[in-house]
Amino acid sequence: MKLFLYVLTQVCITLVSVCGIYILTGLTGMFSLGSAAFMAIGAYVSGLLVLKAGLNMYAAFAAAIIFSVGIGYVIGFPIVRLRRDYISLVTLGFGESIAQLILLLSQFTGGAFGLIGVPRRVNVWFTLISAVIVIAITAFFKTSKFGRQCIAVKSDELAAQAMGINASRVKMTAFLMSCALTSFAGCLYAFYVGYVGPTDFGWKKSADWVIMVFFGGVNSLTGSIFGGAFLTFLPQYMQALNKYRYIVYAVLVLIILNFKPNGVFGEWELSPRNLKRLFSPKKNRREDV
Amino acid sequence: MALLEIRHIYKNFGGLRAIDDFSLEANAGEIHGIIGPNGAGKTTIFNTITGVYHPDQGEVWLDGNNITKLPQYKITHMGIGRTFQNIRIFKGLTVEENVMCAFDPQSKYSIIGGILPTPNRIREERRGRELTRQYLDVVGMLGYKDEKPENLSYGNQRKVEIARALICKPKVLLLDEPAAGLTPTEVSELTDLIRKISADFGFAILLIEHRLDLVMSISDTIHVQNFGKTIASGTAKEVQNDPAVIEAYLGAEE
Numbered sequence A: 001m002k003l004f005l006y007v008l009t010q011v012c013i014t015l016v017s018v019c020g021i022y023i024l025t026g027l028t029g030m031f032s033l034g035s036a037a038f039m040a041i042g043a044y045v046s047g048l049l050v051l052k053a054g055l056n057m058y059a060a061f062a063a064a065i066i067f068s069v070g071i072g073y074v075i076g077f078p079i080v081r082l083r084r085d086y087i088s089l090v091t092l093g094f095g096e097s098i099a100q101l102i103l104l105l106s107q108f109t110g111g112a113f114g115l116i117g118v119p120r121r122v123n124v125w126f127t128l129i130s131a132v133i134v135i136a137i138t139a140f141f142k143t144s145k146f147g148r149q150c151i152a153v154k155s156d157e158l159a160a161q162a163m164g165i166n167a168s169r170v171k172m173t174a175f176l177m178s179c180a181l182t183s184f185a186g187c188l189y190a191f192y193v194g195y196v197g198p199t200d201f202g203w204k205k206s207a208d209w210v211i212m213v214f215f216g217g218v219n220s221l222t223g224s225i226f227g228g229a230f231l232t233f234l235p236q237y238m239q240a241l242n243k244y245r246y247i248v249y250a251v252l253v254l255i256i257l258n259f260k261p262n263g264v265f266g267e268w269e270l271s272p273r274n275l276k277r278l279f280s281p282k283k284n285r286r287e288d289v
Numbered sequence B: 001m002a003l004l005e006i007r008h009i010y011k012n013f014g015g016l017r018a019i020d021d022f023s024l025e026a027n028a029g030e031i032h033g034i035i036g037p038n039g040a041g042k043t044t045i046f047n048t049i050t051g052v053y054h055p056d057q058g059e060v061w062l063d064g065n066n067i068t069k070l071p072q073y074k075i076t077h078m079g080i081g082r083t084f085q086n087i088r089i090f091k092g093l094t095v096e097e098n099v100m101c102a103f104d105p106q107s108k109y110s111i112i113g114g115i116l117p118t119p120n121r122i123r124e125e126r127r128g129r130e131l132t133r134q135y136l137d138v139v140g141m142l143g144y145k146d147e148k149p150e151n152l153s154y155g156n157q158r159k160v161e162i163a164r165a166l167i168c169k170p171k172v173l174l175l176d177e178p179a180a181g182l183t184p185t186e187v188s189e190l191t192d193l194i195r196k197i198s199a200d201f202g203f204a205i206l207l208i209e210h211r212l213d214l215v216m217s218i219s220d221t222i223h224v225q226n227f228g229k230t231i232a233s234g235t236a237k238e239v240q241n242d243p244a245v246i247e248a249y250l251g252a253e254e
C-alpha cells in the first residue's frame, strides 16, 4: 500500500507534466527536449522562495509558475519562428544549460548537493487533486479555440495562416502553457520529496514524457494520460526484473509503436458521446468500413 | 479605385521568372478566370497575393489598403480568402472544426476562457458554431459536420475548403483549380455553387482553372498566362480568338 501511494504520487506529478507535453507535442507538433528544465525551474524557485524568503507555499508556487512562463516567453521567441526540427535542438541546449546553471549557482541551489530541507507539505491527495485539475484544464484547452488552432497549425501551418491563424502566436501560447504545467509539476515534486537534486531534470526526462505521449496516443489526451500512468507504474512494479526492467520497457514501447503508430488510443478520447458509440456495435461497424 | 488592385507584380525563384509583370483589377461581384499551361505561374500569383511570398516588385492593394508586405494571416484578416490546388484540409479536426478554426481568430475570449468554461467562452463558441453551420449549409456539407474530412470525396473536401474560406469573411475569394479531380456531376455542382456564392456574397472571385468550359462559362474576364507573362486578357470571346492564346495552347501541343 505504501509503495502504491508512493507510485501514485509519482504518476500524478508525471501526469501534470505530461499534460504540458500533450499540449506542446500532441496538439501543436513541437518537440521539446528541454521541458524538464522548466520542471527544475519550478522546483528550485518555489523551494528557494519558501526556504530563503519565507514565502507561503501557494504564493511560491504561483511565483515559480509566473517566473517559468517569463523565461518561456524569452526562449519561446526564437522557437516559434524556427522550423520544427530545430526546436528540439534549441530546447535541448536550453535544458542542458539550465542544468549547468544550477550547478554554478551553488550558493543558492546547493550545487551538486541539491536543495535540501524543503518542507514536505505536499501529500498524495494534494498531487491527485492537482493532476485532476490539470487534466480538466488541458481538456478544456483542447476543445477551445486555442486547441483547434494548435491542431490546425500542427496539421498544416501554411493553410492555417491562410485561414487567418497567427501561427507564431498559437505556438507561443502552447509553449507557455506547457512551461506553466511542467513548472507546476516541479513545484509539486519539490514539496513532496523535500529535496531537489540537480541531476533529476536532464533531457532524458523530457524524452521520457514525449515517449509517454506517443505511447498512449499523440492525438489523444486520454491516450497521453494512459501512457503517462502506465509507463510510470510499470517500472515500479517490475522491481523483480531488476536491471532488465528498462529493456522490457523499451521493447514494449517499440512493439506498441510498431503495430499502432498512433499509440494505444490513436485519436480516441474518453467522452460520454464516444463511450456511447463504443457500446452501440452497429454504428461502430459502419464506421470501420 | 477597384476593390483589388494588383499592380505590376514580379516574382523570381532563382533564375526562374514565375511572375513577369502581372496586373489585375477586380471589383465586387466580378469573377476573373486565370488560365494557362502548367507552370505558367498561376498558383504563384495567388501565393503572392496572400502573402505566402512577397513580390519582388509591384504592389497589391485591397480596398484602399496596401497589403503587399503584410504577413499571411493579416492579409486574410484584411479580406482575402482562398482554397488550395492540392487540397489542404486540417487532419485531426472534424469537418465542423475545420471550418470553425478559421473563425477562431475572430473569436473573442482570452486564455482564461481557454482553460475554463467562462460565460464569455460559451457565448463565443456558440456564435462560432452557429456561423460554421450556416456556412456548411451554404456549401451543402452540413450533414457531414462530424465526419473526418480525409474520408470525404475530393468534391466534398473542396466544399469544406470553400466553407472554411467563406467564414473568413473575404472581400476577395481565390479559388485554385477547384474542379481538379472532380467527377462531371461534382463539376456542375461546383459551378452552381460558385455562381451562387458570387451572387449572394458579392465578393470578387479569382478563379484558376484548367477546364476551359467551366472558366469560360462563369468568368467575366479571363487572363491568360504563359511563362509568367499575361499573353491576353478580356472576355471569353475575345480571349478565344486571340492568336497568341491559340499559339500558346495549340502550339504547345505539337
Ligand SMILES: Nc1ncnc2c1ncn2[C@@H]1O[C@H](COP(=O)(O)OP(=O)(O)OP(=O)(O)O)[C@@H](O)[C@H]1O
Residues within 6 Å of the ligand: B013, B016, B018, B036, B037, B038, B039, B040, B041, B042, B043, B044, B045, B085
Ligand atoms: N516555392 C517555389 N520555389 C521554386 N520554384 C517555384 C516555387 N513555386 C513555384 N515555383 C516554380 O514556378 C513556376 C510556376 O509555378 P506555379 O505553381 O505558379 O504554376 P501554375 O501555373 O500554378 O501551374 P499548374 O497549372 O501546374 O498548377 C513553376 O516552374 C514552378 O516550378
Ligand SMILES: [Mg+2]
Residues within 6 Å of the ligand: B042, B043, B044, B085
Ligand atoms: Mg497551380
